Amino acid sequence: MKKPTKLFSILLLAIASTLIAQPDDTLKLKPSYFEVNDYVEDNEGCFKCHGEIKYLLEDVENDRSATKRMAPCKIVDRDKYYTSVHKSFSCTDCHSYDFMTFPHTMDLRFEENFLCMDCHGYDETYAQYHFEEIEKEFSESIHNIADFTCWSCHDPHSYKAFMRNADDLEEAILFDNNMCLRCHADYDRFAQKTEREEIVVVESHDWLPNQTAHFAKVRCIECHTEINDSILIAHKILPKTEAVQRCTECHSKDTRLLHTLYKFQSLEERKGGFVNSIMINNSYVIGANQNVWLNRLSLLVFGLTLLVIVFHTYLRIRKQKKS
Numbered sequence: 424m425k426k427p428t429k430l431f432s433i434l435l436l437a438i439a440s441t442l443i444a445q446p447d448d449t450l451k452l453k454p455s456y457f458e459v460n461d462y463v464e465d466n467e468g469c470f471k472c473h474g475e476i477k478y479l480l481e482d483v484e485n486d487r488s489a490t491k492r493m494a495p496c497k498i499v500d501r502d503k504y505y506t507s508v509h510k511s512f513s514c515t516d517c518h519s520y521d522f523m524t525f526p527h528t529m530d531l532r533f534e535e536n537f538l539c540m541d542c543h544g545y546d547e548t549y550a551q552y553h554f555e556e557i558e559k560e561f562s563e564s565i566h567n568i569a570d571f572t573c574w575s576c577h578d579p580h581s582y583k584a585f586m587r588n589a590d591d592l593e594e595a596i597l598f599d600n601n602m603c604l605r606c607h608a609d610y611d612r613f614a615q616k617t618e619r620e621e622i623v624v625v626e627s628h629d630w631l632p633n634q635t636a637h638f639a640k641v642r643c644i645e646c647h648t649e650i651n652d653s654i655l656i657a658h659k660i661l662p663k664t665e666a667v668q669r670c671t672e673c674h675s676k677d678t679r680l681l682h683t684l685y686k687f688q689s690l691e692e693r694k695g696g697f698v699n700s701i702m703i704n705n706s707y708v709i710g711a712n713q714n715v716w717l718n719r720l721s722l723l724v725f726g727l728t729l730l731v732i733v734f735h736t737y738l739r740i741r742k743q744k745k746s
């Protein structure tokens with residue numbers, strides 16, 4: 424009598440799981456994933472745990488299982504993964520095949536990861552990105568400390584070359600600033616890399632009026648890097664004492680924003696008489712948005728006014744002399 428009941432319950436479970444799990448699973452795998460990646464099904468072998476907030480821990484030997492929570496830092500977002508620069512990769516292109524078994528072994532916890540340069544260094548295909556120059560800049564930056572690599576800013580599972588392809592500059596600014604705030608607004612991550620006390624970004628910048636407006640319109644790297652016109656994204660983060668604090672570095676006609684944030688567009692769009700015309704579309708930076716013709720017009724108006732006053736005075740003097 425015992426066996427059939429067990430069989431029946433297994434059958435019920437199977438039906439239930441097709442009813443519940445299937446629609447869910449198909450929803451998770453969007454057609455767009457298959458367009459960019461040939462290993463979507465394989466990757467699900469990892470995503471079934473690493474794509475969820477909880478996973479099923481199975482103890483086959485003792486025939487038991489339990490639902491466990493996945494640590495947030497070990498969750499990979501499918502949507503972000505399949506739109507990142509490495510969207511076509513299988514997880515095991517970068518990670519060992521041995522990760523397919525769980526529990527992962529001790530050896531795997533010491534896995535050495537490939538660095539950007541291992542794949543992109545001195546490769547003509549990626550010449551436009553200037554990896555070598557960027558690596559040099561990074562080595563001279565304040566983040567060149569133990570356990571800090573390119574991956575510390577470039578999340579391996581979500582990084583996009585946003586700025587280069589951005590239609591919406593403000594969105595790109597947000598993306599780039601979040602790369603910094605990943606640590607500078609998350610003390611746990613920060614503390615993993617240093618012994619230093621917590622830095623509260625909002626407090627360190629309390630000299631800057633309207634921080635919200637500024638942080639939405641400029642990137643952290645505008646003020647924190649050395650200008651380098653040979654690469655699109657300057658990577659040499661300077662010590663804080665060398666950060667830009669003078670308002671006129673941006674709020675002036677030869678604003679540094681043309682060498683940083685608006686680098687790409689500024690050369691093409693210096694047209695129509697507007698000095699820094701590119702910026703008009705994006706923001707009004709007091710002191711930096713000026714127009715040559717408007718400037719000349721106001722000079723003309725000023726000159727004419729002066730002329731009228733002089734003429735008027737002359738007439739009055741003549742009239743006085745006559746009477």
Ligand code: HEC
Binds near residue numbers: 470473479480497518
């Ligand atoms: C059964 C669920 C499960 C599956 C399947 C799984 N993982 Fe994991 N993985 C975990 C858990 C839980 C952790 C964190 C705790 C641990 O390391 O045991 C982890 C940790 C990791 C880590 C971090 C290791 C470290 O340094 O601490 C990596 C990397 C990783 N998994 C990659 C993968 C890859 C790649 C795959 C697919 C080939 C995969 N995992 C499949 C559950 C799983």
Ligand code: HEC
Binds near residue numbers: 473512516518574
């Ligand atoms: C382009 C290479 C690359 C690909 C593809 C890749 N990873 Fe990773 N992954 C890395 C690197 C590098 C790290 C270590 C990050 C660091 O040092 O900050 C990492 C770390 C991890 C971690 C540990 C995170 C932590 O903070 O402990 C997990 C889990 C993980 N990967 C899972 C996956 C899964 C699942 C996939 C496939 C969906 C995948 N990875 C695909 C490069 C990659």
Ligand code: HEC
Binds near residue numbers: 509517539552
């Ligand atoms: C394991 C090798 C590997 C590593 C490590 C790696 N990449 Fe890549 N990367 C590739 C390959 C291969 C492509 C092309 C993918 C494609 O076309 O689908 C690529 C594409 C890119 C692209 C887009 C290039 C383009 O023109 O489409 C950028 C940007 C990029 N990687 C940046 C990085 C950065 C930054 C790092 C380190 C943080 C890094 N990569 C680490 C192999 C790698």
Ligand code: HEC
Binds near residue numbers: 557
């Ligand atoms: C302190 C954080 C940080 C570190 C460390 C870092 N990067 Fe970047 N990187 C950025 C930011 C921010 C961007 C801009 C992302 C975007 O395109 O919107 C970027 C962009 C890039 C780009 C794209 C440039 C382009 O022309 O489109 C490449 C390539 C790159 N980084 C390579 C590297 C390499 C190689 C390393 C390590 C030697 C590295 N990065 C370390 C923050 C960092």
Ligand code: HEC
Binds near residue numbers: 628641643646668
């Ligand atoms: C308008 C220019 C500007 C912008 C934008 C800016 N910073 Fe700063 N930042 C500075 C200056 C100047 C200092 C030094 C302030 C001081 O020494 O009192 C500084 C200090 C810092 C420090 C060190 C603080 C300390 O107390 O040790 C960090 C970390 C920092 N900034 C991170 C960021 C991040 C992250 C962003 C983007 C969200 C950002 N900054 C945006 C100008 C800027």
Ligand code: HEC
Binds near residue numbers: 604619
């Ligand atoms: C992986 C975490 C991490 C990320 C991402 C990160 N930082 Fe940092 N940052 C640190 C740590 C850790 C320190 C302290 C370094 C030390 O020990 O001196 C630091 C220090 C700084 C300082 C202070 C330097 C000084 O002179 O005191 C500035 C400024 C700074 N970061 C800016 C940035 C900017 C801008 C970005 C983004 C482009 C960024 N950071 C991304 C971890 C990070």
Ligand code: HEC
Binds near residue numbers: 631636637670671
């Ligand atoms: C890194 C470049 C940069 C620096 C440095 C900078 N600003 Fe700005 N500022 C901007 C940009 C870009 C905007 C445009 C914001 C917008 O479009 O709303 C702006 C906007 C403003 C505004 C208008 C804010 C609003 O409410 O819309 C004021 C006021 C201002 N800045 C004052 C200052 C002062 C004072 C300093 C020096 C302490 C300073 N800024 C330093 C780039 C900068």
